[in-house]
Amino acid sequence: MSQENQTVDEPKAQKGLQNRHIQLIAIGGTIGTGLFMGAGNSISYAGPAILLVYAIIGAMMFIMMRAMGEMLYQDPTKPTFIAYMTKYLGNRVGFFARWSYWVTLIFFGMAELTAIGKYVQFWFPTMPEWIIQLAFLAVLAGVNLIAVSLFGEMEFWFSMIKIIAILALIATGLIMAFGHFETPVGHVEFSNFFGNFSLLPNGWVNFVNAFQMVMFAFVGMEFIGMTIAETDNPRKILPKAINQIPFRVLFFYLGALFVIMTIYPWKQIPAHQSPFVMVFELVGLKGAAAIINFVVLTAAASSFNSILFSTGRNFYSLAKESRAKFLQPFAKQSKRGLPGKAILFSALISVGSPIFSAIPAISDAFVFVTSAATDMFLMIYILILATYWQYRKSKDYMADGFLVKAPKIAVPMAAVFFVFVYVTLFFNESSVIPAIGSTIWLVVFGLVSYFQPKEALTEQ
Template identity: 40%
Template structure:
């Protein structure tokens, strides 16, 4: 490995970018976390996923506009530094890294739960540790290897979801034809579409937004994409289709096959459904799929956090050693840092295996929504600085400007408020505020003196 800093390798093609984007949206939030959203809101969780997906789409369009115009390492961390100032950029970059660590802990926790389907007596933390070591090794190889691994992981997930939807629709048709308990009527026959009222519907957004965490990795890939001006828009524009197909339609099928209150958080609802119907072979196959989904998400999390830290090191916002790149164009030290940090997930799964998922999912939601809010604010500030000619020259402008942006900003602020109402989610606000204050202190003591003579061009204007 080279001791000196080198450049990242542009080894991700259009196929890689599309499937990395798909992989980031289809992970633990759907295969495992969806059971928590269903428990809170019942069938109305479908509407929550639609609304949340629309908000995230506008975030990604804002990020896409900036990434296509200027694909840089560090992506939205760099944009926040340019348009909002060095402190917001520093906080955004490290909060995204924190988000990826927490989301990854949630992913490895879910993987441990899935393995319990076959090995109920094996401690969960053993599977967590094994997954970290394998995925860490994959990320130390070239970025093209990472792209290929993520492509096949995502392909397995997508094929399985489509097959499950088709099989579920067939079960619904047969169940309805024979007057059985299986049918679309399950969406309103057990307490109505809003069985827990408006309160349950609103509170489920804290879990729903966690499901979309990681989609912003599309912006991170721009720094290593071969043709970002073509691949990024295509990846972003497929988000509405993914939301409708992979979340709303899938969960609609699940809750039509079995009443929503029968779905527990002890495992993946996908596996529970087919296991409950006596289709043990299908349940076993789906368990392989959800394990693949978890591995895919862990793979993307380590990649995204590593590239963010690399970009921050180039701006003097992270230790210089983080910017060291191997002969294959991989920032190897960031992978080492992520794997070491994620060993904390092994410890949590050893100490509090029952409560760990909800707690870390809510903390991840805080970090995720903070990053999305910074993306939106960076975009608004960058647009406000543009001349009419610059705006007209944009290759991938956001829709519904400016009202869509302002409405999405208000929505993200509302999600922060929601975290205060749940016993397990309230800790996310405490951890989040402490984290932001800690970053502010570190910036004031360490980063600010080192970069005192540097002023981002966009901020000084």
């Protein structure tokens, strides 16, 4: 790399994330708003078999995370996990992946910012969404620009709120079940779940469609790969954070859904209402809707906070590896050891969300683009697995590192699964148009990446 892209006295990246931050961020990254708000819709598709859907997707995501973790363990200094794609799949794939992931996160972040506006309007219905969004954008951007430790502390408490909500639900459900409580919808008993159990209660088509719905509840799990480089002891913390994924999926997702269907006969659960609200209302908790609204507000704020962290480091890394002159100002760190300009630029791009919210004419187009961007996460996961395969063949392979179990079986199986989920998007009326949009991006930007001049890609 030339001297143009290196500053001799450039501050070192902050390492302000502690073990407790990483562990809670890892747990919080596993739990999204999809569980709190979308569980009823998922249950309506697959019934009790939704637990199997969550378990399968959780297992595939764990394989992907172990593959990413093995590379991170070998070299934890990379600012983003996408840096490995450039190294092992080539400059053009790296170019495609960096820009694709950054654009995907930007639109994903805009969607979360839009959700924040709607959740706050629960309490302040007359307040314009764009004012709410700009206020949250300013606060969270400031958090990311001050210190890594402040970001970690905020994510710690955001994650804690989600965890407490799920623990409260599980504890409430078990007390009601063992106490044989009676509610307006019937007795609380385990037979509500096991009674009339069927693997395909609504047919195999709905069962398959449930995979794509649940899949996007897991989006963001890979974020742990952005934080490891900014911890003091990555090789000690990384295995713990990743190896706990199966337990977190089993307990927080499967445990919560099992309790919901124990309290509420699963055939009676409304598809478009939060089961968490319904459960807490059944036990007489006044203001249950407000409490869950607060939880999902913190979940959305947590997600957007993480996205700013991630987009800033991705754009910094992208600029660092580029020869393009207009990107060079973003290839420098601030005096605090943060990619400040890259974070600020990503935050400014996110201002598009309040604009889209304020102009109804482009609102539908924004929903389409956001949905298409979300589908692109599947492409990134497939590229992570392909990168891992090339890493195994390289001289960097660390035979005594944090290894994937049975990689010759597990990794191809996970890759095929992600392809399967992507294909199912084309057979659902609500997802086919965004799937076409993400495919167009894959083809068009893939060609743009392929025909980039070699000297314009990186300085390696």
